Amino acid sequence: MPQLNSYMTMPLIAILRGITNDEVVDVTAALIEEGFTMIEVPLNSPNAVESIRRIVAAFGDKALIGAGTVLTVEQVDAVAAVGGKLIVSPNMNPAVIKRTKELGMISAPGVATPTELFAAIEAGADAAKAFPADAIPPSTVKAWTSVAPKGYPILAVGGIHAGNMADYLRAGAVGFGIGSNLYKPGKTVAEVRAVAKDMIQTISAL
Numbered sequence: 001m002p003q004l005n006s007y008m009t010m011p012l013i014a015i016l017r018g019i020t021n022d023e024v025v026d027v028t029a030a031l032i033e034e035g036f037t038m039i040e041v042p043l044n045s046p047n048a049v050e051s052i053r054r055i056v057a058a059f060g061d062k063a064l065i066g067a068g069t070v071l072t073v074e075q076v077d078a079v080a081a082v083g084g085k086l087i088v089s090p091n092m093n094p095a096v097i098k099r100t101k102e103l104g105m106i107s108a109p110g111v112a113t114p115t116e117l118f119a120a121i122e123a124g125a126d127a128a129k130a131f132p133a134d135a136i137p138p139s140t141v142k143a144w145t146s147v148a149p150k151g152y153p154i155l156a157v158g159g160i161h162a163g164n165m166a167d168y169l170r171a172g173a174v175g176f177g178i179g180s181n182l183y184k185p186g187k188t189v190a191e192v193r194a195v196a197k198d199m200i201q202t203i204s205a206l
Contacts, residue, residue, distance in 0.1 A: 014178060016039065030192055156177075
């Protein structure tokens with residue numbers, strides 16, 4: 001069973017929203033070469049499950065790979081069927097968390113309030129995703145970490161870039177999901193690599 005902590009040596013999840021099957025392997029290769037250890041393909045991307053299957057086949061022994069925007073138990077099953085091990089959601093759905101853990105996968109649901117945070121913890125989620133982070137200031141994350149179980153991982157996702165990582169880390173967040181600032185449709189592999197390199201350097205220096 002995968003353990004989140006074993007991948008958190010580089011606490012960044014690459015969110016490849018909108019990526020296509022044809023480019024996903026090359027983009028993922030560049031990200032892993034630069035130091036990313038966690039890759040998420042949101043399920044509202046074109047043929048997302050096929051993209052996940054391809055990068056699991058190519059890099060499943062090198063990175064934690066899975067899906068984002070997972071809303072249903074059936075979607076959890078589909079990701080598990082192609083070897084995905086990470087389930088990230090924009091919301092806190094206890095049924096999705098339960099099924100994720102039944103299948104031995106890592107669960108990171110989205111939360112926006114203390115009530116949702118504690119419901120996610122009670123349901124068995126491995127980490128909580130403060131989402132969207134650009135609407136959840138570091139002061140709020142600090143308040144959450146002061147009442148959550150000691151060491152419970154909170155990831156900041158949504159609007160994260162090299163310029164605001166330090167504020168969230170000081171508040172107690174342990175990692176980040178990086179979406180459109182890293183990848184969006186139309187970006188070349190070289191452009192993605194350049195941003196990845198900058199983000200790795202930034203967080204490594206903090």
